[in-house]
Amino acid sequence: MPQYFAPGVYVEEIELGGKPIEGVSTSTAGFLGQTERGPTTPKFITSWLQFQRVYGGVLGDTPYLPHTVKGFFDNGGKRCCIARITKASAVSAKCKLLNKAAQNALTVFAVGEGAWGNRIAVMVDSGSLSGIKINVYDLKNENLDSAALAAMFADSKKQPSITESFDNVSTDASSPDFYGIKVNGASAYIVLKIESGDTGALTKEDKNEVKLLIGGLDSQENEGKPLNVDAAAKTLKLADSASSDIDAYKNMTLEIVEGTGSGKDKKYKITAYDKASKTVTIDRAWDIAPDLTSTYRITTTTLAVADFERDKTEKPEKKGLFAFADIDDISMLHAPYSEAVPGLTTALITQCEKLRDRVVIIDSKKGTAQITDVNPRADHYDSMFAAYYYPWIKIVHPTSGATIEVPPGGHVAGIYARSDAERGVHKAPANEIVRGAVDLEFQITMPEQEILNPLGVNVIRSFPGRGIRVWGARTTSSDPSWKYINVRRLFNYIEESLDEGTQWVVFEPNDAKLWARVRRTLNDFLTRVWRDGALMGTKQDQAFFVRVDDTTMTQDDINNGRLIALIGIAPVKPAEFVIFRIAQVASGADINQA
Structure with a gap:
C-alpha cells in the first residue's frame, strides 16, 4: 500500500477491467527430415532461398524434405522450423x-x-x-x-x-x-x-x-580390425564388439579405412550378416582384399524412429522431436513420408496429443493404388490431432525439370498457412489449389472418395478447368465432435491464446474482483473471434459464454488456489455437403402464395 505523510495531490496509475489477449500464430510449421547439410538443432526459416543457404538444395527425388519446404513456401507458408535429422551416431567433421x-x-x-x-x-x-x-x-x-x-x-x-x-x-x-x-x-x-x-x-x-575438415560420418555402427577375410567368398569376420542382432548390418556400407594394400577408401554394400559367426558378405568382389592389419568401418544412413525422437540425453543441444516440444510457435507438425519409418507417425501424433497446441499432417503410403488399402484408422492413427492426405502429387523438379512424385504434406501445410492468412484458422483448408502440383500419383473419382471420406482420408483431386485441389478437411478421429481439422485447429488457437494471454492472473487475489477482470478479458477476446467469423450465431450470446463466479468453483477450490472459468464456444463447421433440392411446379407464383 502506498503511504502518504505530507498534504498534497498524489497521482497514481491503477488497472481496471480486463487485459487484451493477443492471438497466437497458427501458421508456423515444424518439419523433420534429411537435408544435404546444415545444423541439427532446430532453426527457423522464412524463405526457400534461406533454406538453400542453410541446408542446401534438392538432391534428386529424395530426401523429400527440401521438396516439402519448397512446397510449403510456394503455397503461402511464411515461416517454418526445420529439424535436420541424422543418425544419432553421426559425427561432425x-x-x-x-x-x-x-x-x-x-x-x-x-x-x-x-x-x-x-x-x-x-x-x-x-x-x-x-x-x-x-x-x-x-x-x-x-x-x-x-x-x-x-x-x-x-x-x-x-x-x-x-x-x-x-x-x-x-x-x-x-x-x-x-x-x-x-x-x-x-x-x-x-x-x-x-x-x-x-x-x-x-x-x-x-x-x-x-x-x-575430416572425420565426418553419417553414422558409425561398428569399427575394428577384421578377425578373418575370405577373398573368394567375399566375406569379412567382424571384431568381437560386433552386434549379435541377426540383421544388424544388412544393407549397410562397409568401408576399409586403413591398412597396407587393403583397398583403402573402397566401399561395399553388405548383403548378409551371419549372427553366429559375426560375418558379413559384401555385394561384389574385393577391389583389394583387406588383411588382418586393415581397419573396417560400417556405416548407415537408414533412419529409425529413435533418430527423430532424440531425448534429454542430447545435452546441451536439443534435437528432433524432443526439441520441437519446447517450441510453442509450432502449430503444424510434419515429417515427409513418415510412414517409411516404423513408429514415426505414431510418435508425431503422440506429441500433438500431449501438447494439444499443434496438429500433424500425414502423407499416405507411396504407391497405394487400391483405395481399400488406404485407412488411417486401421493403422491406429485415430486422432483428433491428425489429418491424412492421399494420394501423392507430381511436381517439376526445380533443377532437372523432370516430373517427380513427392508426398503432399508440405504443400498442404502451406495451404493451411495461406487459408489462415486469407480467411482465418476457422476456415476449412479445403477446396484450395495445390500450387506447384502438375499431376497426381492416382486420379481419384467421386465414388472412390465416398469410400475414403468417412474414414478420415482427405483426398487431393484434379478437376477439369479448376486444377488440382485439396478436397477434404477431416481429422482421422472417429469422434464426430472432432470430425473437422479446422475445428481442432480453432480450439488449439483459442486454448493457446488464452494460456499465453492470461498468465498475469497467476497469484492474483482470488476474489470477485479478479473474477470480473478475467471474465471481461475472456469476453473481449472471444467477441473478437466471433466477429472474425469463427463462431456461430448472429448474437454474441449464441456464439459463446463465459462463467467465472461462485458457480464454477467451490470454497475448497478457492482454498486450494484454483480459479476455474467455464467457457463454451460454438465453432463454425464447413459446408461439406452442399444440397440444392429442386422440384417441378406449374407456377412459381403458386409456390410463393403457399
Missing part, C-alpha cells in the same frame, strides 16, 4: 587451426553432423585491418585428400571460388569482431570452438594453409 608455433589454437567444426562436412575446406589469412581472415570453401563436387587439395590450391587456375569469407575476426571475447559473434551463427558451414589443448588465440601472423 573438424580440423585444427594452428598458430605460428604450430600449436593447436582453434578447432573448426562443420555446423552439423554427417559425412557432408568432409568436403569443407578452410584457409586462414591475415585480416585486412586486424585479426584473421577465414575463407570457407564448399568442395561439393570434389573428392580430395590433403595432397590433392594442396595441389588444387597451388594452381591458381584450379582454385575453387570462396563460399564464405569472414574478415578481421578476433579471438578476443570482448571484441565486437569475436569469432563467436562474427562466425558462429552467421556461417552456414562452420563453427569455431576451443577444445581441450587449444590455446584459443590466433593473430594476424598466424596464417594457415588450406585444410580439409
Whole structure:
C-alpha cells in the first residue's frame, strides 16, 4: 500500500477491467527430415532461398524434405522450423587451426553432423585491418585428400571460388569482431570452438594453409580390425564388439579405412550378416582384399524412429522431436513420408496429443493404388490431432525439370498457412489449389472418395478447368465432435491464446474482483473471434459464454488456489455437403402464395 505523510495531490496509475489477449500464430510449421547439410538443432526459416543457404538444395527425388519446404513456401507458408535429422551416431567433421608455433589454437567444426562436412575446406589469412581472415570453401563436387587439395590450391587456375569469407575476426571475447559473434551463427558451414589443448588465440601472423575438415560420418555402427577375410567368398569376420542382432548390418556400407594394400577408401554394400559367426558378405568382389592389419568401418544412413525422437540425453543441444516440444510457435507438425519409418507417425501424433497446441499432417503410403488399402484408422492413427492426405502429387523438379512424385504434406501445410492468412484458422483448408502440383500419383473419382471420406482420408483431386485441389478437411478421429481439422485447429488457437494471454492472473487475489477482470478479458477476446467469423450465431450470446463466479468453483477450490472459468464456444463447421433440392411446379407464383 502506498503511504502518504505530507498534504498534497498524489497521482497514481491503477488497472481496471480486463487485459487484451493477443492471438497466437497458427501458421508456423515444424518439419523433420534429411537435408544435404546444415545444423541439427532446430532453426527457423522464412524463405526457400534461406533454406538453400542453410541446408542446401534438392538432391534428386529424395530426401523429400527440401521438396516439402519448397512446397510449403510456394503455397503461402511464411515461416517454418526445420529439424535436420541424422543418425544419432553421426559425427561432425573438424580440423585444427594452428598458430605460428604450430600449436593447436582453434578447432573448426562443420555446423552439423554427417559425412557432408568432409568436403569443407578452410584457409586462414591475415585480416585486412586486424585479426584473421577465414575463407570457407564448399568442395561439393570434389573428392580430395590433403595432397590433392594442396595441389588444387597451388594452381591458381584450379582454385575453387570462396563460399564464405569472414574478415578481421578476433579471438578476443570482448571484441565486437569475436569469432563467436562474427562466425558462429552467421556461417552456414562452420563453427569455431576451443577444445581441450587449444590455446584459443590466433593473430594476424598466424596464417594457415588450406585444410580439409575430416572425420565426418553419417553414422558409425561398428569399427575394428577384421578377425578373418575370405577373398573368394567375399566375406569379412567382424571384431568381437560386433552386434549379435541377426540383421544388424544388412544393407549397410562397409568401408576399409586403413591398412597396407587393403583397398583403402573402397566401399561395399553388405548383403548378409551371419549372427553366429559375426560375418558379413559384401555385394561384389574385393577391389583389394583387406588383411588382418586393415581397419573396417560400417556405416548407415537408414533412419529409425529413435533418430527423430532424440531425448534429454542430447545435452546441451536439443534435437528432433524432443526439441520441437519446447517450441510453442509450432502449430503444424510434419515429417515427409513418415510412414517409411516404423513408429514415426505414431510418435508425431503422440506429441500433438500431449501438447494439444499443434496438429500433424500425414502423407499416405507411396504407391497405394487400391483405395481399400488406404485407412488411417486401421493403422491406429485415430486422432483428433491428425489429418491424412492421399494420394501423392507430381511436381517439376526445380533443377532437372523432370516430373517427380513427392508426398503432399508440405504443400498442404502451406495451404493451411495461406487459408489462415486469407480467411482465418476457422476456415476449412479445403477446396484450395495445390500450387506447384502438375499431376497426381492416382486420379481419384467421386465414388472412390465416398469410400475414403468417412474414414478420415482427405483426398487431393484434379478437376477439369479448376486444377488440382485439396478436397477434404477431416481429422482421422472417429469422434464426430472432432470430425473437422479446422475445428481442432480453432480450439488449439483459442486454448493457446488464452494460456499465453492470461498468465498475469497467476497469484492474483482470488476474489470477485479478479473474477470480473478475467471474465471481461475472456469476453473481449472471444467477441473478437466471433466477429472474425469463427463462431456461430448472429448474437454474441449464441456464439459463446463465459462463467467465472461462485458457480464454477467451490470454497475448497478457492482454498486450494484454483480459479476455474467455464467457457463454451460454438465453432463454425464447413459446408461439406452442399444440397440444392429442386422440384417441378406449374407456377412459381403458386409456390410463393403457399
